[in-house]
Structures are given as structure tokens and as C-alpha cells.
Amino acid sequence: MKLFCTVVLAAFFAASPLLAQEEGFAGRPITSNLSMPTGNTLHAGEFSIGIGPVEYGITENIQIGTNLLLFIFQYYNADLKVSLIDTEKQALALGVGVGYFDLGFVGGDLSFTSISPYAAYSFPIASKTRMHLGANFTIFEGDGEIGEAEDLNASVTGTSVAAGIEHSLSNKTKFVGDVGYDIEFEGVRVGGGVLWGWEIFRLKLGLQYFSPKGYDGYIFPYVGLWWRFRG
Numbered sequence: 744m745k746l747f748c749t750v751v752l753a754a755f756f757a758a759s760p761l762l763a764q765e766e767g768f769a770g771r772p773i774t775s776n777l778s779m780p781t782g783n784t785l786h787a788g789e790f791s792i793g794i795g796p797v798e799y800g801i802t803e804n805i806q807i808g809t810n811l812l813l814f815i816f817q818y819y820n821a822d823l824k825v826s827l828i829d830t831e832k833q834a835l836a837l838g839v840g841v842g843y844f845d846l847g848f849v850g851g852d853l854s855f856t857s858i859s860p861y862a863a864y865s866f867p868i869a870s871k872t873r874m875h876l877g878a879n880f881t882i883f884e885g886d887g888e889i890g891e892a893e894d895l896n897a898s899v900t901g902t903s904v905a906a907g908i909e910h911s912l913s914n915k916t917k918f919v920g921d922v923g924y925d926i927e928f929e930g931v932r933v934g935g936g937v938l939w940g941w942e943i944f945r946l947k948l949g950l951q952y953f954s955p956k957g958y959d960g961y962i963f964p965y966v967g968l969w970w971r972f973r974g
Contacts, residue, residue, distance in 0.1 A: 746973075761956075766913035767913075767914035767940050767941060767942070768911070768914060768915065768917070768940050769914055771786070771915070771940075771971070772822075772834070772865075773909065773938070773940075774798065774806065774824075774920075776875050776907035776909055776921055777816050777907065777910075777919045777920060777921040777934045777936050777947070777949055777951070777965060778862065778919075778921055778932075778934060778951065778965065779863070779875060779905045779907050779908075779923065780824065780836070780838065780863040780875075780877060780879045781834065781836075781863055781865045781873075781875050781907075782826070782828070782829070782833070782834030782835050782836045782863045782865035782875070783822050783826065783829060783836065783865060784800060784803075784805065784806035784825070784826045784835045784836060784865050785798055785799065785800030785805055785806050785971075786800050786803060786901060786973070787800050787801070787802050787825065788800060788826050788973070789971065789973055790909065790970065790971075790972055791945070791970065791971040791972070792969060792970050792971070792972075793945075793968055793969025793970070794808075794966075794967075794968050795810045795811055795812030795813065796810050796812075796967075796969060797809055797810075797811060798813075803826075803874070804825060804826035804827075805823075805824070806823075806824045806825075806826075806827050807821070807822065807823055807824075808821070808822045808824070809821045809822065814902060816844075817844060817845040818842060818843075818844040818845075819843045819844070820840065820841065820842040820843075821840070821841050821842075822838060822839070822840045823838055823839050823840075824836055824837075824838035825837050825838065828869040830922070831867075832866065832867070833862070833864070833865065833866045834864070834865040834902040835862070835865075835868070836861050836862070836863050836864075837860070837861070837870050837939060838860070838861050838862075838863070839858065839859065839860045839861070839951075840857075840858075840859040840861065841856075841858050841859070841881075842856070842857045842859075842899075843855070843856050843857075844857075844899065854885060855883050855884065855885035856883070856884045856885065857878065857881055857882065857883050858880040858881070858882045858901070859879050859882070859885075859900075860879065860880055861877060861878065861879035861880075862877065862878055863875065863876070863877040864876045864877070864878075871910060871911040871912075871913065872908065872909065872910045872911070873909045874906070874907070874908060874909075875905075875906065875907040875908075875909065875921075876905075876906050876907075877904070877905045877906075877907075877918045877923075878903070878904045878905070879900070879903055880902050881900065881901045881902045881903075881927060882927075883901070883927075898924055900927070900928075900932075901925050901926060901927015902925075902926045902927050902930050903923050903924060903926055903927070904923060904924055904926075905921055905922065905923030905924075905932070906921070906922055906923070907919065907920060907921040907922075908920045915939060915940055915941060916937065916938070916939055916940075917937070917938040917939075917940070918935070918936075918937055918938075919936055919937075919938050919947070919949070920934065920935040920936070920937065921933070921934050921935075922934075925953075925955070925958065928955040929955065929956035930935075930953055930954045930955035930956060930957065931952075931953070931954055932951065932952070932953045933951070933952045934949055934950060934951035934952065934965060935949055935950065936948055936949015936950065936965055937949065938967075943970050943971060943972060944957065944970055945967070945968070945969050945970070945971055946967065946968055947965065947966070947967030947968075948964075948965070948966060948967075949963050949964070949965040950962065950963075950965065951963055951964075952962055
């Protein structure tokens with residue numbers, strides 16, 4: 744954990760020259776709220792690189808991505824997201840996430856494959872506030888009880904529904920929050936945080952809580968650090 748915090752701080756200070764840029768989020772809506780997807784995608788040729796997440800806009804309405812950090816935990820994943828509607832009034836996207844994870848690193852000998860089609864819809868509810876709604880249907884295939892996958896609770900979700908709020912305090916600062924219910928693991932997910940964004944550099948800090956059935960609730964930090972480059 745100390746090493747991770749050191750890396751985050753070092754990257755933050757290395758990016759400090761970028762913080763003077765003024766454009767912020769203008770014309771570049773966020774593609775995820777705290778942890779749930781929004782109805783928006785990256786622009787064509789635009790890409791983002793973070794501590795884990797990597798995304799690329801193939802066209803103006805098609806985006807691909809993965810989280811490389813999760814590969815360390817033997818969770819191999821990829822995501823495809825397609826924007827169907829993208830206007831000032833509303834944004835609708837459909838996507839599918841695929842993953843393969845091995846429970847060996849937590850002492851198990853089971854592995855699972857997951858396929859998760861999802862939908863995300865975003866719309867304004869005030870001049871500086873947007874609502875995000877999302878749902879996904881997850882299919883797990885494995886040779887054991889999927890309940891053991893709860894050991895990966897920070898990264899693995901089952902069939903679930905979620906709602907989020909995004910409030911723009913300024914052109915470079917947003918408050919974000921999500922609440923959702925995971926039907927697969929019978930647990931509530933709640934989280935909130937602050938998102939800062941400049942022309943290239945992005946930083947998201949927050950907390951999340953997850954309480955799957957039969958387990959004590961988990962509280963874990965959310966740290967997002969990435970650079971978003973124009974195509």
C-alpha cells in the first residue's frame with residue numbers, strides 16, 4: 744500500500760505542469776462516474792492511460808478498453824462500448840465486458856469466465872448536474888460455486904443495477920456518487936468521490952462500500968489517476 748501511494752504521489756507531481764491548463768471537461772464528458780459507466784464514449788482517436796485502465800476511441804461512438812492492473816491479480820479483462828445517442832440532452836451506450844479470473848492467488852483452485860452485456864443512460868437533471876442509470880447482466884461459467892469470487896469484490900460484479908450523480912462544481916471539479924445493487928452477490932454498493940480534470944491529467948479520489956450476503960461489509964478507497972490525450 745505504501746508503494747502504491749508513493750507511485751500515485753510521484754505521478755501526481757510529475758503531472759503538475761499539466762495542472763495549469765484550463766480546458767478541463769469542456770466538450771469531453773466523462774465515460775465513467777465513480778465506478779459505473781456513463782452513456783458517453785471517448786472521441787475518435789482519443790485515448791486514456793491510467794494506473795490500470797487503458798481506453799481508446801476507435802470512432803466517435805465506439806470505444807475499447809481494459810484494466811491492465813487487474814492482470815496482476817490474474818483477472819484478464821476487456822470491454823467494448825458503443826454510443827447510440829450522444830447529445831446535450833441525453834447519452835445512451837451499450838457495451839459488453841468479458842473477463843477470465845483465476846482464484847489461485849487467494850488460495851483457491853477454481854477459475855471463472857464472465858460475459859457481461861450492459862447499458863448506460865445519462866441525462867441532465869439540472870444545469871450542472873447529470874444522472875446516470877445503468878444495468879448489466881452477467882453470465883459466469885466455472886467449475887465451482889461463484890460465491891467464492893466475492894474475494895475479488897473490488898473488481899468482479901454480477902448482474903446488477905446502478906444509479907449515479909455527477910455534479911460539476913466548476914469546469915475542472917466534479918462530485919460523483921454511485922449506488923447499486925448486485926443481484927448475483929445480493930449486496931449493496933455505495934460510493935462517492937471527487938474528480939478533478941484538466942486538459943490531459945485526471946484524478947479521482949473516493950470511497951466505496953460493498954456488503955455481499957454472508958460477508959462483513961468492505962470499505963475500500965477508490966483512486967483513479969490517468970491521462971486523457973486527444974486523437
